[in-house]
Every structure is written in structure tokens, then in C-alpha cells.
Amino acid sequence: MIGFLIRRIGQAILVMILVTAATLGLVHLFPGGPVRALLGPKATATQIAFYNHQYGFDRPFYVQYLKWVNQLLHGNLGVSDKLNLPVTTLIGQDLPKTATLAVLGLFFALLFGITLGVYQAVHRNSVADYVLTGLSFLGYSTPVFFLGIVLVDWFAVDSHVFPPFGPQNTSSVWAILGDPRALVLPVFTYAFTFYAIWSRYMRSSVLDNLVQDYVRTARAKGASETRVVWGHVFRNSLVTIVTLLGLSLPAVVGGAILIEDVFNYPGMGLAFYQAALNNDFNVLLGLTLLAVTATVIGNLLADIGYGLLDPRVRY
Amino acid sequence: MAEAQVIAAADADLGMVPSEKPRGTFSRAWEVFTENKLALFGVGFIVFILLFCFVGPHIYVTNQTNTDLTNYLCPPSGQHLLGCNDLGYDELGRLMAGGQTSIEVGLAAAVVSVFFGTIYGAVSGFAGGYVDAVMMRLVDAGLSLPSLMVIMILSVIFNPTPTVIIFIIALFYWFGVARLVRGETLALRNREYVQAVRVLGGRPLRSVMRHIIPNAIGTIIVQVTFAVADAIITLSILGFLTLGIAPPNTDWGSMLEGGLTYIQGGNYWWLIYPPGVAIILTCISFNFIGDALRDAFETRLQHR
Numbered sequence: 001m002i003g004f005l006i007r008r009i010g011q012a013i014l015v016m017i018l019v020t021a022a023t024l025g026l027v028h029l030f031p032g033g034p035v036r037a038l039l040g041p042k043a044t045a046t047q048i049a050f051y052n053h054q055y056g057f058d059r060p061f062y063v064q065y066l067k068w069v070n071q072l073l074h075g076n077l078g079v080s081d082k083l084n085l086p087v088t089t090l091i092g093q094d095l096p097k098t099a100t101l102a103v104l105g106l107f108f109a110l111l112f113g114i115t116l117g118v119y120q121a122v123h124r125n126s127v128a129d130y131v132l133t134g135l136s137f138l139g140y141s142t143p144v145f146f147l148g149i150v151l152v153d154w155f156a157v158d159s160h161v162f163p164p165f166g167p168q169n170t171s172s173v174w175a176i177l178g179d180p181r182a183l184v185l186p187v188f189t190y191a192f193t194f195y196a197i198w199s200r201y202m203r204s205s206v207l208d209n210l211v212q213d214y215v216r217t218a219r220a221k222g223a224s225e226t227r228v229v230w231g232h233v234f235r236n237s238l239v240t241i242v243t244l245l246g247l248s249l250p251a252v253v254g255g256a257i258l259i260e261d262v263f264n265y266p267g268m269g270l271a272f273y274q275a276a277l278n279n280d281f282n283v284l285l286g287l288t289l290l291a292v293t294a295t296v297i298g299n300l301l302a303d304i305g306y307g308l309l310d311p312r313v314r315y
Numbered sequence: 316m317a318e319a320q321v322i323a324a325a326d327a328d329l330g331m332v333p334s335e336k337p338r339g340t341f342s343r344a345w346e347v348f349t350e351n352k353l354a355l356f357g358v359g360f361i362v363f364i365l366l367f368c369f370v371g372p373h374i375y376v377t378n379q380t381n382t383d384l385t386n387y388l389c390p391p392s393g394q395h396l397l398g399c400n401d402l403g404y405d406e407l408g409r410l411m412a413g414g415q416t417s418i419e420v421g422l423a424a425a426v427v428s429v430f431f432g433t434i435y436g437a438v439s440g441f442a443g444g445y446v447d448a449v450m451m452r453l454v455d456a457g458l459s460l461p462s463l464m465v466i467m468i469l470s471v472i473f474n475p476t477p478t479v480i481i482f483i484i485a486l487f488y489w490f491g492v493a494r495l496v497r498g499e500t501l502a503l504r505n506r507e508y509v510q511a512v513r514v515l516g517g518r519p520l521r522s523v524m525r526h527i528i529p530n531a532i533g534t535i536i537v538q539v540t541f542a543v544a545d546a547i548i549t550l551s552i553l554g555f556l557t558l559g560i561a562p563p564n565t566d567w568g569s570m571l572e573g574g575l576t577y578i579q580g581g582n583y584w585w586l587i588y589p590p591g592v593a594i595i596l597t598c599i600s601f602n603f604i605g606d607a608l609r610d611a612f613e614t615r616l617q618h619r
Contacts, residue, residue: 011452018456026465029472141598143548145555146571146591153578153587250461257463258552273556276467284468291461299459 008303012296019292020072024065026288027281033057037279038081077289078282080275087286090271097170098267102256104183105190106248113195114241117202121210122229132199139196148189148262155185166265186263190256198244205240209233239309246302250295344533344611354607357600364597368414377408379563391585398585400573409570410589416566418597420477420484420550425542428485432492433535437523439493440500451497457490466549470558477560480553484546492538499531533612540605544598551594567594 030037035051052058056067071078077087120129156164166186167179176183209215210233218228257269264270268287275283348354391398391406398406439450469483503509504527512522528535547567553559554568562569567590574586 011455014452015456015459018453019459022456022460023465026468026472029469031472137599137602138595141544141548141602142595143551143555143568143591145552146594149571149575149578149587150591153584157578257467258555261556272464273467276471276556276558279471284464288461288464288468291464292459295459295461 004307005304008300012300015296016293019296020069020289021065023285023288023292024068025061027285028057028061030279030281034279034281038281072289077286080280080283082275082278082280083283087282090283091268091286091290094266094268094271096173097176097265098256098260098269100173100176101166101183101186101190101259101265101267104187105256106194106245108187108191109194109198110241110245112191113198114202114238116195117199118206118229118234118237120199120203121206124207136196136200139192143258144189144193144256145258145262147192148185148259151185151189152262164263166260166263168264170266186259186265189259189262194248198241201240201244202237205237206233209236212236236310239306242305242309243302246298246300246305249298249301250291344608347611348607351603351607351610353603357603357607360596360600361604364414364593364600365418368411368418371411372408375408375411377405379404379408379412379565398583400570400586406585406589409565410567410593413565413567413570413590414593414597416477416560416564417547417550417568417594420481420566421543421547423481424484424488424546424550425539427481428488428546429492429535429539429542431485432489432538433496433528433531435489436493436496436498437500437527437531440497441504441519441523441527443504447497451494454490454493457487458494460487462487463549463552466553467556467558470553475553475559475561477564480550480559484549488542488545492535492542495534495538496531499534500527503527503530533608537605537609537612540601540608544601544605547594547598547601567591 027034033048033052035048035055035057036043039047039051049058056064059067075088077091079086080090083090116132120132123129152164155161162184163182164185165182167176167182169175169179206229215228215233218232223231257273259265260267260269261273268290271283272287274280275287389399400406400409435450435454439447439454442450466483466487469486470480473479473483475483500523504522509522509526512526513519550559550566551568551571554566554570555572557569557572559569560566565573570590571587574583574590577583577586
């Protein structure tokens with residue numbers, strides 16, 4: 001296990017180096033360079049040269065990269081030129097908002113994905129199974145923003161049951177949670193997209209486990225069907241979900257760009273979108289980097305969790 | 316004498332005549348596929364939407380280039396079956412024009428990414444050793460990129476014509492395909508018939524192109540199908556974020572974005588629901604087909 005961990009972390013670091021270099025390289029793809037994109041077409045050559053020098057863009061790429069990594073390791077992600085705010089401050093403000101929405105959304109996705117997934121597997125090919133399967137297909141064939149729009153149209157515009165936007169007082173996590181009516185639609189949209197995928201995984205995982213020898217043994221020993229399903233099969237099927245949870249970490253951090261946009265919820269996703277529209281490349285770099293880090297850590301945790309939960313997995 | 320005849324003659328000599336005509340992967344797959352009602356619905360709908368988008372404009376002729384503000388947000392009528400949008404474009408005609416872009420970009424992005432991913436994955440898996448390790452770390456890195464974020468950045472940087480968008484989307488889809496095909500290749504490269512090629516002095520390229528890729532074709536076709544659905548959704552997301560196709564061209568996502576402004580001001584349902592439902596039905600059809608194809612090619616699940 002220790003050897004595996006060291007190898008796996010080594011791999012993760014290698015991936016981080018590759019991806020950070022690629023991300024930094026991205027800003028140089030702006031036509032005329034990143035500074036031209038930021039300052040606009042009316043900027044003079046002197047101004048651009050000044051900024052280029054200030055950012056170090058006039059140095060060779062590897063020097064830029066090493067300088068950037070050095071700053072990064074000191075917790076400095078640069079300054080948002082449009083918002084006039086250090087990127088780390090921006091992340092500090094927006095991360096709790098995005099995380100609140102994500103945790104709520106993932107919680108409900110998990111709750112319904114697991115229970116309904118198990119139910120579908122146990123009652124395979126029943127009417128309920130077909131209906132829920134149809135719902136899952138609908139879930140991952142619907143663009144998430146369209147689901148959001150439809151919900152707003154039905155529940156906010158037509159019937160005024162819920163407000164058409166997410167909580168607008170986002171000064172603290174408690175303030176967000178203090179506006180549960182505004183949370184319903186965004187959280188539902190969030191949960192539904194993940195539910196559609198997770199319930200499918202849970203269903204097939206339970207189906208795989210139901211034909212295992214240990215299930216036959218448990219039944220032979222006279223265990224009730226409830227005990228077989230919830231005491232044996234369910235616990236073993238959870239291994240799949242742990243992997244999926246690890247893989248969903250980037251969504252927590254990266255922010256559901258579309259959901260935050262539809263419901264005008266000022267989290268990291270919305271910040272990223274606005275930065276993209278404004279060529280605010282330090283914000284773009286910082287938030288992309290954060291999402292990449294979350295992905296790499298999420299993958300790592302999923303692998304480790306997998307090994308810990310399933311004693312058959314030996315590295 | 317052709318190879319097959321030699322083998323048949325040898326089999327006959329040994330008394331090993333097959334009891335029935337051997338059935339190929341495709342004929343078996345076809346049988347399983349056609350039993351799946353949802354997949355048949357999928358095929359039917361795809362045929363319909365292709366006719367609708369590509370033949371439809373010749374029957375239901377509309378002007379999708381010049382704006383006509385006298386028809387500003389006109390409701391559905393005999394003249395404009397699905398009404399008009401805020402620039403006076405006929406919405407039904409726009410649905411056809413937007414559908415052309417969505418489907419073309421979706422198909423092209425899927426084919427480009429799966430083509431590249433297949434070759435990359437097959438070469439990586441077949442080469443093995445350090446080459447494989449290096450090639451797969453690159454794929455790992457690619458899979459760690461938050462695809463939507465980078466796709467957004469690239470769309471901002473490059474002027475998003477349909478061709479550019481095809482490559483931007485394909486750039487992020489091939490990683491997953493490469494990993495899947497590599498897995499298949501690892502299983503196939505130690506099969507006797509692949510080893511036989513090597514023993515007979517066949518070049519590695521021949522093994523990959525003639526033996527490994529054809530045997531992984533089931534996985535590859537399934538990937539193309541799912542990739543089309545994903546690419547159509549990604550394009551619609553870009554359109555919705557106003558980072559997609561530039562006007563007067565349009566796609567279903569851009570149409571949705573255009574209608575969103577009016578959703579709170581009145582009941583302009585024809586601006587929102589037709590493109591949204593078109594995206595859903597098209598993607599669900601491709602997903603149904605992909606699901607059925609996976610069952611069809613997954614011989615382990617078949618009791619025959």
C-alpha cells in the first residue's frame with residue numbers, strides 16, 4: 001500500500017506539472033498576447049510592453065512557468081485586473097458559496113441515487129425500473145441549463161412558487177442557508193444531473209454484486225432478503241459510489257458554471273464565466289488551476305478509498 | 316486458393332466442419348440491436364431529425380439571413396408555424412438551420428475525437444512499456460483538465476467558427492476514448508492471432524490496423540454514438556454562454572440563449588421549448604442507440 005501511495009502521488013505530481021504548464025501556455029494563445037486581450041485594442045505599444053515586462057511575459061516560457069509556480073507555492077495567484085482583487089481573495093469569497101450549493105446538491109443526488117439505484121436493481125425490469133431508467137436517460141440527455149430554464153419558467157414565472165434566482169444574500173454560508181426557498185431550484189437542478197448518472201452506476205453495481213457467491217452463501221445461511229440486500233450487497237456496492245464521489249470533487253470546487261449562471265448565484269462558476277467574457281486571465285488561470293488540483297486530489301482519494309474499502313484490491 | 320478456402324479444406328479433412336454457418340459480430344449485434352425498442356425509436360428519431368434539418372428547409376422555405384423586425388416576436392400562426400424570434404427570424408426555419416449546425420458539429424467532433432483517440436490508444440497499448448507509460452500520463456493529464464472551463468477559454472481565444480468548435484470539442488473527448496481503446500488493446504495484443512502476425516514477421520502497424528482496431532470496433536462505434544450526444548450538448552452550452560457560433564448562423568443552444576431574455580416578460584414558449592426539446596430528443600436518441608450497441612457488441616452478456 002505504501003509503495004502504491006508513493007507511486008500514485010508521484011504520478012499525481014507529474015500530471016499537475018504537465019497540466020499547469022499547459023494552462024499557463026493557454027494565455028499565450030490570445031491573439032496578440034494576453035496583455036493585448038486585457039488592455040483592449042486601443043492600448044499603445046508602450047503600455048503593452050510595460051505590462052508584459054511587469055508580468056514577466058517578455059521572459060522565456062520556462063522562466064515564466066517557474067516564476068508562476070514559485071508565486072503559486074507562496075499562495076499568490078496574481079490579481080484580477082478587472083475586479084482589482086487578488087485572485088486568492090476572490091476564491092476565498094466565492095468558494096464557500098459554490099461549495100454550499102455543491103454539498104447540498106451532491107447530498108440529495110447521493111440520497112436518491114443510492115436508494116433508487118438499489119431499488120431498481122432489486123426490482124429489475126419492473127415498471128418502476130423502466131420509469132426510473134427513462135428518467136436517468138432524460139437526465140443526461142438534457143443540457144443542465146435547459147433544465148434550469150424550464151424549472152424557472154414553471155415554478156417562478158408561471159406559478160411564483162419559488163424565486164427565479166438563487167439566494168442573493170451570500171455574505172455567509174448561514175445567510176445562504178437562511179433562504180431555503182431560493183435554494184430549492186438550483187439545488188434540485190444540481191442534484192438531478194448527478195442523480196441521473198449515479199443511480200445508473202448504483203443499479204449496475206448492485207446487479208453485479210447480486211450474482212456474487214457471497215450472496216448465495218448469505219441466502220443459504222437463511223439471511224432475509226432485506227439483510228442480503230442492505231447488509232451485504234448494498235455495502236459492497238458503495239465502493240462504486242466512493243469512486244464517483246472522488247471524481248465529483250472538481251464540480252464542488254470548479255463550480256457548476258451553468259447552474260450559477262442560470263440562477264444568477266455569485267459563486268466561482270459565475271466568476272469564471274465573467275472572467276472569460278472579460279479576458280481576465282489571472283482569474284481564468286487561478287480557477288482552472290484550482291479545478292485541476294481538485295480533480296487530481298479527487299482521483300487520488302478515489303483510488304485510495306477504493307483500496308481501503310475493497311480488501312480484494314491489492315496494489 | 317484463398318486463405319479461407321485452405322482453412323475450410325483443412326477442417327473438412329479433419330472432420331471439423333462447423334455445424335452451422337459461423338455468424339459475424341455484426342449479424343449477431345444486429346439481432347440484439349433490433350430487439351431493443353428504445354434503440355429503434357432512437358434510429359427513427361435520428362432519421363426524422365436529419366430529414367427535418369437538411370430536407371426541411373427546401374420545403375418550408377424561410378429567410379434565415381436577413382432580419383425582419385416587423386415580425387418581432389410574432390406568435391405562432393399559419394404563416395409562421397412556430398412564431399418568430401426577437402429579430403423576426405421564423406422560429407421553425409431557425410430550428411432547422413440551428414439543427415444543421417448542431418448535428419454537423421456533433422457528428423464531426425465525435426468522429427474526429429474517436430478517430431484520433433482510437434489510434435492513440437491502440438498504439439499506446441500495443442507498444443507497451445515506457446512508450447505506453449508516457450503516452451498514458453499525457454492522457455491522465457488531459458483527463459484532469461476541467462474540460463468545460465478550458466473549452467470556454469479556447470472559445471474566447473479563437474474565433475468560434477463551426478470548424479474551430481469541432482476541434483475544440485474533439486480536443487477534450489479523445490482522452491477518454493484513448494484510455495478505453497488502450498484497455499481493449501492490452502487484452503487483444505496477447506491473443507494468438509496477433510502474436511502470429513508478429514511471428515510471421517508482420518509489422519506492428521499491420522497488427523494494430525488489421526487486427527487490433529477491427530476487433531475493438533464494437534467499443535469504438537459505441538464511443539462515437541455517445542460522443543455525438545456529448546458534443547451536441549457541449550455545443551449548446553457554448554451557444555448558451557454566447558461563446559458559440561456567431562450570428563447570423565445559429566445552433567440550438569444559441570437559440571435558447573436568445574429566448575431566455577423574454578422568458579420573464581411573457582409567455583414566449585416558442586423561443587425556449589422547441590430548441591430545448593430538439594436537443595433532448597436528439598441526445599436521448601443517440602444515447603439509446605449507444606446503449607443498445609453496447610449490449611449488442613458486449614458478447615459476454617449474450618447467451619448464444
